[in-house]
Amino acid sequence: MLPPAARLAARRLLGICSSSASEAAVSRLAPFPIAAASARGPVSSARPFSTALNYHIDSPENKPDMKWEFSEANMKKVKDILSHYPSNYKQSGIIPLLDLAQQQHGGWVPVAAMDAIAKIVEVAPIRVYEVATFYTMFNRTKVGKYHLLVCGTTPCMIRGSREIEDTLLEHLGVKRNEVTSDGLFSVGEMECMGCCVNAPMIAVADYSKGSEGYTYNYYEDLTPKRVIEIVEMLRRGETPPRGTQHPERKNSGPAGGNTTLHGEPKPPPCRDLDAC
Amino acid sequence: MAFLARALRQSNSRLSSRCPAVAASCRWISPTAAAGSPEAGAAVAPADPEMPPPREPVGGARVELPPNPEDALEVFVDGHTVRIPKGFTVLQACEVAGVDIPRFCYHSRLSIAGNCRMCLVEVEKSPKPVASCAMPALPGMKIKTNTPVAKKAREGVMEFLLMNHPLDCPICDQGGECDLQDQSMAFGADRGRFTEMKRSVVDKNLGPLVKTVMTRCIQCTRCVRFATEVAGVQDLGMLGRGSGEEIGTYVEKLMTSELSGNVIDICPVGALTSKPFAFKARNWELKGTETIDVTDAVGSNIRVDSRGPEVMRIVPRINEDINEEWISDKTRFCYDGLKRQRLNDPMIRGPDGRFKAVTWRDALTVVAEVLHQVKPEEITGVAGKLSDAESMMALKDFVNRMGSDKVLCEGNGPNPPADLRSNYLMNTGIAGLEKADVFLLVGTQPRVEAAMVNARIQKTVRATQAKVGYIGPPADFNYDHEHLGTGPQTLVEIAEGQHPFCSALQSAKNPVIIAGAGLFEREDQDALFSRIETIAKKFNVTRPDWNGLNVLLLHAAQAAALDLGLVANPAESIKSAKFLYLMGADDISLDKLPEDAFVVYQGHHGDKAVYRANVILPSSAFSEKEGTYENTEGCTQWTIPAVPTVGDARDDWKIIRALSEVAGAQLPYNSLSAVRDRISTVAPNLLHVDERELPTISSEVKPPAKQQMSSAPFKTVVENFYMTDAITRASKIMAQCSATLLKK
Ligand code: SF4
Ligand code: FES
Numbered sequence A: 001m002l003p004p005a006a007r008l009a010a011r012r013l014l015g016i017c018s019s020s021a022s023e024a025a026v027s028r029l030a031p032f033p034i035a036a037a038s039a040r041g042p043v044s045s046a047r048p049f050s051t052a053l054n055y056h057i058d059s060p061e062n063k064p065d066m067k068w069e070f071s072e073a074n075m076k077k078v079k080d081i082l083s084h085y086p087s088n089y090k091q092s093g094i095i096p097l098l099d100l101a102q103q104q105h106g107g108w109v110p111v112a113a114m115d116a117i118a119k120i121v122e123v124a125p126i127r128v129y130e131v132a133t134f135y136t137m138f139n140r141t142k143v144g145k146y147h148l149l150v151c152g153t154t155p156c157m158i159r160g161s162r163e164i165e166d167t168l169l170e171h172l173g174v175k176r177n178e179v180t181s182d183g184l185f186s187v188g189e190m191e192c193m194g195c196c197v198n199a200p201m202i203a204v205a206d207y208s209k210g211s212e213g214y215t216y217n218y219y220e221d222l223t224p225k226r227v228i229e230i231v232e233m234l235r236r237g238e239t240p241p242r243g244t245q246h247p248e249r250k251n252s253g254p255a256g257g258n259t260t261l262h263g264e265p266k267p268p269p270c271r272d273l274d275a276c
Numbered sequence B: 001m002a003f004l005a006r007a008l009r010q011s012n013s014r015l016s017s018r019c020p021a022v023a024a025s026c027r028w029i030s031p032t033a034a035a036g037s038p039e040a041g042a043a044v045a046p047a048d049p050e051m052p053p054p055r056e057p058v059g060g061a062r063v064e065l066p067p068n069p070e071d072a073l074e075v076f077v078d079g080h081t082v083r084i085p086k087g088f089t090v091l092q093a094c095e096v097a098g099v100d101i102p103r104f105c106y107h108s109r110l111s112i113a114g115n116c117r118m119c120l121v122e123v124e125k126s127p128k129p130v131a132s133c134a135m136p137a138l139p140g141m142k143i144k145t146n147t148p149v150a151k152k153a154r155e156g157v158m159e160f161l162l163m164n165h166p167l168d169c170p171i172c173d174q175g176g177e178c179d180l181q182d183q184s185m186a187f188g189a190d191r192g193r194f195t196e197m198k199r200s201v202v203d204k205n206l207g208p209l210v211k212t213v214m215t216r217c218i219q220c221t222r223c224v225r226f227a228t229e230v231a232g233v234q235d236l237g238m239l240g241r242g243s244g245e246e247i248g249t250y251v252e253k254l255m256t257s258e259l260s261g262n263v264i265d266i267c268p269v270g271a272l273t274s275k276p277f278a279f280k281a282r283n284w285e286l287k288g289t290e291t292i293d294v295t296d297a298v299g300s301n302i303r304v305d306s307r308g309p310e311v312m313r314i315v316p317r318i319n320e321d322i323n324e325e326w327i328s329d330k331t332r333f334c335y336d337g338l339k340r341q342r343l344n345d346p347m348i349r350g351p352d353g354r355f356k357a358v359t360w361r362d363a364l365t366v367v368a369e370v371l372h373q374v375k376p377e378e379i380t381g382v383a384g385k386l387s388d389a390e391s392m393m394a395l396k397d398f399v400n401r402m403g404s405d406k407v408l409c410e411g412n413g414p415n416p417p418a419d420l421r422s423n424y425l426m427n428t429g430i431a432g433l434e435k436a437d438v439f440l441l442v443g444t445q446p447r448v449e450a451a452m453v454n455a456r457i458q459k460t461v462r463a464t465q466a467k468v469g470y471i472g473p474p475a476d477f478n479y480d481h482e483h484l485g486t487g488p489q490t491l492v493e494i495a496e497g498q499h500p501f502c503s504a505l506q507s508a509k510n511p512v513i514i515a516g517a518g519l520f521e522r523e524d525q526d527a528l529f530s531r532i533e534t535i536a537k538k539f540n541v542t543r544p545d546w547n548g549l550n551v552l553l554l555h556a557a558q559a560a561a562l563d564l565g566l567v568a569n570p571a572e573s574i575k576s577a578k579f580l581y582l583m584g585a586d587d588i589s590l591d592k593l594p595e596d597a598f599v600v601y602q603g604h605h606g607d608k609a610v611y612r613a614n615v616i617l618p619s620s621a622f623s624e625k626e627g628t629y630e631n632t633e634g635c636t637q638w639t640i641p642a643v644p645t646v647g648d649a650r651d652d653w654k655i656i657r658a659l660s661e662v663a664g665a666q667l668p669y670n671s672l673s674a675v676r677d678r679i680s681t682v683a684p685n686l687l688h689v690d691e692r693e694l695p696t697i698s699s700e701v702k703p704p705a706k707q708q709m710s711s712a713p714f715k716t717v718v719e720n721f722y723m724t725d726a727i728t729r730a731s732k733i734m735a736q737c738s739a740t741l742l743k744k
């Protein structure tokens, strides 16, 4: 953490940069200024971690002594999942089972579900807790029907993911990992989801239709405006087109068509492939 | 002198142990060759000035090479050749070569995790430094431990470890015996480059024994592996990932293991420390006395750390045959009971029912006077469960001299099988249990009766999937077991071969039967034991090369008392007693005692029996006297005085010796060695200290029991693991444990 004076100075400096450079350079580089990150201010007082707490706190909807079971349909899936592993290595099924439990339980796994899984795979509950806390895609506290995961890793950050997150948080009126009062949305953070070419991006985990209609879609090439549109479409129950949101881009190809590789690539100049 | 000889022998046995890990606090870690072993350095003049002289193995370790030369291999450590058995890791090879590799996560008794990276060494032809603890040694490997690469690697790891470590050594209880402190002095850089905020971690509540300061944790996972592998309770885990990683239970939960205190020793930093010892003393102020524990019949080897007249803490010593390097929580934390409720003056109960302190002379005269007014057969002596062999010998001699033969030791029941040593000892030996493949536990709950024996069974079950069958009331086990039944009926079924468990016994190579000493208290114990012997015969439990028939005793005094022949029937002796001499006996039922009986209580704590006593004679506790104890496997050990006694207390045998003189029946010994001479005529094995005198097997000699077996189910013998004797009942920590940790 920088001392307060230094922090102030840094912010000033960024402010100067953005105002002078915004007209010329930035518009060419990206649809939004790099300096957007500065608007966020100090992230939080501690080092920011994307994961939630690593211990359980009792709440009315999440208590260890609650009863939790897989639904009948999912029990079949459980059997199927476990059939992939030898019977003495049932614990290999912890991750798929946690995933299934998360889909069934509206996007998050309560402790009671972890305990139930521990029973199924015949290990001590702590072994399941270890797995569930390790993987950030398992939510251990309540999330919205649509859980929006903003990528926060370097390429997306450079392309303005912090502004995307700020926009989302402001638009929905929540803090990170908080659920909107209608229970529809929550915003979380994720590390690189392998989509850097179309950065910035968010992933939307849709739990509104249970584990049958569960989807997990990427929305790429976002702008603050577009991300609000997507949220509103989701709110109306529509399905926004997934993938890149750039009007001229197709999948992850260059915007406006290919700029290179117009024809067959030239063969290597000094190598006779047939002779090799 | 004897004391010295023993200390010497102790240190020898310690040297021969291969893994000096618990002695971490006294392990000297040095990055330079010269300091490692001065004699070795002086003896061999280095031929090559560049090359350091060869060193002695770390901690005097001895390696036994397998008989088949195929199974051994040769590696080079810093240019010196060492031969090691196949399957050794690089770290072990270095230890044999006398190079102490720094380490945090590696622990010789736990599985290998390889996650701290402190043990990096350079191996020729390997592109990167190698984590020596997890790398098997391969033939011809050239290991280098003091090259720039290795040094730089360690320094780097150290810098990373210290990055998030709070460096609060001045307020840390581990200070002075901290692996991180020692190793950063020896291997770390003199400054770090990390200027960011350090992380902080929420402390966990693990109960009244273990204090946590989780910010200090370096994520070595030793505690997690200990809890899972040794304690057999899967409570602790590693939660989260990356720099958010922390040790915890996720859902708040106390650590309900009877071995939980050991995580204090294995934690290389100050993350897990002793709660009762917190901020009480610094470890360099303490004087260590190597002695043994008497709170159960195992006789765990301990070191009593004292400051002045006060016992500050108790830590384990390595004894591969008995407690390895663990001790139970009762052993470790009962010490505050040594300071509370102590009797420090001889006292006589006045007519108003209150005790008045008197001089020794007055007290002894009063006792002697009463003694002469009763008939000889009305005299009864009872030794308590913490008594040493010397005082039991003196008590027996004294009572016999007064014309009575009613002298007994509490817990041995009406008719103990004292004729043959093999009938009341753990014949397999505690370490021998590791060879067993089927256990049959009869009326014993080893987890509460003898936690260290239970740890061995747990270890065996974990390592070899040995089967455990248990007959007795529903009980808590920390390993897989089959509850076969609750009473003698099941025993009959097994003896007749009708029980499903018979097939397990039948196919076992080394079956073990462990009968609880709680059975001694039953009227039908003869019948029970003869039934157990039938089972033993039927399933080949006792063979010339394997004796799997065991009795698990409950108290420290029990084995020696049976050796010495303190075997009167308690019920009858108490009923007819007019003069009752209780030598630390608190748990014997006094309901039947005649109203007008005169009770002398000689002991160190104002415990149960004091309420009935007429005269109190204060004696010293196990931490204050030299005494001989025999543990449940028949191994004789001595306690060594660590602190002075309180007040006017005296050693038990001396009190009886003095009383005998006042009573006009002087015992013929004036010194400890003279008492021991006397013991040698009764039970010579009690003089062979630190040796297990093997009992001869001769179940044939025993006449067949004609008793009727009752159908009453077996009872739970130890209701409260934390409070079993006068010392533990006086302990505040033990009271806290029973209040918070025992399941209601
Ligand atoms: S608490 Fe101690 S033993 Fe456990 S992981 Fe942390 S440093 Fe290691
Ligand atoms: S950095 Fe956001 S997807 Fe890779």
Ligand code: FES
Pocket (backbone or CB within 6 Å): B102, B103, B104, B105, B106, B113, B114, B115, B116, B117, B118, B119, B120, B131, B132, B133, B134
């Ligand atoms: S001791 Fe080898 S990695 Fe920790």
